[in-house]
Amino acid sequence: MTDLWGGLYAAARLLITLDPDLIEIALRSLRVTLSALAIACVIALPLAALLAVRRFRLRRATIAILNALMGLPPVVVGLVVYVLLSRAGPLGVLGLLFTPTAMIIAQVIIIVPLVASIAHQSLRELWAEYHDLLISLDTTQRQRIATLLWDGRRSLLTAALAGFGRAIGEVGAIMVVGGNIDHATRVMTTAIALETGKGNFALALGLGFVLIALAIAVNLAIHWLSRTERGQQW
Amino acid sequence: MVEMLPLVATGVTVTRRGKRLIGPVDLNIEGDGVTVVIGPNGAGKTTLLQALHGITRLNAGTVRWACPATQARRAQAFVFQTPVMLRRSVLENLIYPLRAGGMARKAALALGREWCGRIGLGAAEGRPATVLSRGEKQKLAIARALIIEPAVLFLDEPSASLDGGATREVETLIETAAKGGTRVILSTHDMGQARRLARDAVFLLRGRVHERGPAPEFFHSPGTAQARAFLAGDIVE
Ligand SMILES: Nc1ncnc2c1ncn2[C@@H]1O[C@H](COP(=O)(O)OP(=O)(O)OP(=O)(O)O)[C@@H](O)[C@H]1O
Ligand SMILES: [Mg+2]
Numbered sequence: 001m002t003d004l005w006g007g008l009y010a011a012a013r014l015l016i017t018l019d020p021d022l023i024e025i026a027l028r029s030l031r032v033t034l035s036a037l038a039i040a041c042v043i044a045l046p047l048a049a050l051l052a053v054r055r056f057r058l059r060r061a062t063i064a065i066l067n068a069l070m071g072l073p074p075v076v077v078g079l080v081v082y083v084l085l086s087r088a089g090p091l092g093v094l095g096l097l098f099t100p101t102a103m104i105i106a107q108v109i110i111i112v113p114l115v116a117s118i119a120h121q122s123l124r125e126l127w128a129e130y131h132d133l134l135i136s137l138d139t140t141q142r143q144r145i146a147t148l149l150w151d152g153r154r155s156l157l158t159a160a161l162a163g164f165g166r167a168i169g170e171v172g173a174i175m176v177v178g179g180n181i182d183h184a185t186r187v188m189t190t191a192i193a194l195e196t197g198k199g200n201f202a203l204a205l206g207l208g209f210v211l212i213a214l215a216i217a218v219n220l221a222i223h224w225l226s227r228t229e230r231g232q233q234w
Numbered sequence: 235m236v237e238m239l240p241l242v243a244t245g246v247t248v249t250r251r252g253k254r255l256i257g258p259v260d261l262n263i264e265g266d267g268v269t270v271v272i273g274p275n276g277a278g279k280t281t282l283l284q285a286l287h288g289i290t291r292l293n294a295g296t297v298r299w300a301c302p303a304t305q306a307r308r309a310q311a312f313v314f315q316t317p318v319m320l321r322r323s324v325l326e327n328l329i330y331p332l333r334a335g336g337m338a339r340k341a342a343l344a345l346g347r348e349w350c351g352r353i354g355l356g357a358a359e360g361r362p363a364t365v366l367s368r369g370e371k372q373k374l375a376i377a378r379a380l381i382i383e384p385a386v387l388f389l390d391e392p393s394a395s396l397d398g399g400a401t402r403e404v405e406t407l408i409e410t411a412a413k414g415g416t417r418v419i420l421s422t423h424d425m426g427q428a429r430r431l432a433r434d435a436v437f438l439l440r441g442r443v444h445e446r447g448p449a450p451e452f453f454h455s456p457g458t459a460q461a462r463a464f465l466a467g468d469i470v471e
Binding site for chain 1: 287289307308311312314318320321322330331334
């Protein structure tokens, strides 16, 4: 219990003093996660729409694989990315290991299946509703996908936020590929792991509370933005 | 408007899960005005309209228009038994087919506003279409079909579960379109509506065209016992 209070105290102090190290790693956390999320959405959302509108032979298999990949152990993803990016690996020449880019790559791999699965669930329902009309209007596949993505944007936001939540709190993969290097690849979660390892529970907890606050703030901000964009509920 | 009639359906058959839903149906549609498709529930009216429109896979037979198939497709519109409302505003729903067909947004919006007014939804153009009343939804769906000035318009029970006033508005839209040169093919359970609108009638029974004829004669003195019974309000199976 005293650790918890100590944690709250540490969190408050970090925030009030605008601790420069805290600001640095918090911003890096946000930058890595939001970049990964943006890339993952660009891949996952059109994929989800395509899976909804198009009947092709491997469709069921693809969906099953996506669902299975949702449960990918992050540390294994990290390991695979590590091997690919390591000096001796196939992508070693790029020199990306232990950089934020490597962390973004790992996070993209982790959240694409999650975002695509959740998005597909809701787009499939929307497609069932729209199917007859869009077929009758002789729309192209592109138009169908664009229509689903636009009209389903609210539920897609939920999918994106789920991806954000998974990425911002992820530690296993980015620890492996990022290396938790101070002033280079240290982010909130790896810093927490480090401080916990060192026995600095108060500081670790303090960072933890700040991380939670950050996640909530981003969620609220995105919801608020989407609400002001259009006053009505669909 | 493209010259797409006559429409010639030959041996059209639709089978699903081993069950024959319609067919073989031979049907010619030409001239102008309104063709009304009637028949008991499950007779295959919806299936037939969708087969003619080309959105149902045929298991046998052909549907031929007087123009190439791709051209014919773009000159048709279909209003479904339960209107499909896009989760957008009334105006955005109206201009969707125009935009999908490549019309510039500005021109589409102008035309959309005009139609909003025409169906009495001028003040509601910004409202989500999904919150409209049943009658308003149906008018919107018909306007969205008519906005592309189709040569042929299919309507599947356009006034099912509408009250008298809404039914009259819907019928006015249909009649205006027909007078403007749109060939209309509609199914209905409302015999009053069938009599009011029809130039000719198709009586469907168990997936086949049981009787076909020009409107006044068909309604006045149908040639088959089943059609007579159906028009008299008896239960025909
Ligand atoms: N996809 C399908 N698979 C199996 N049976 C179907 C399918 N679609 C329609 N049917 C069946 O085909 C028959 C004809 O249906 P259809 O909807 O064309 O009739 P309808 O004349 O429009 O009836 P209603 O007046 O009730 O609208 C019905 O018995 C229906 O249950
Ligand atoms: Mg029907």
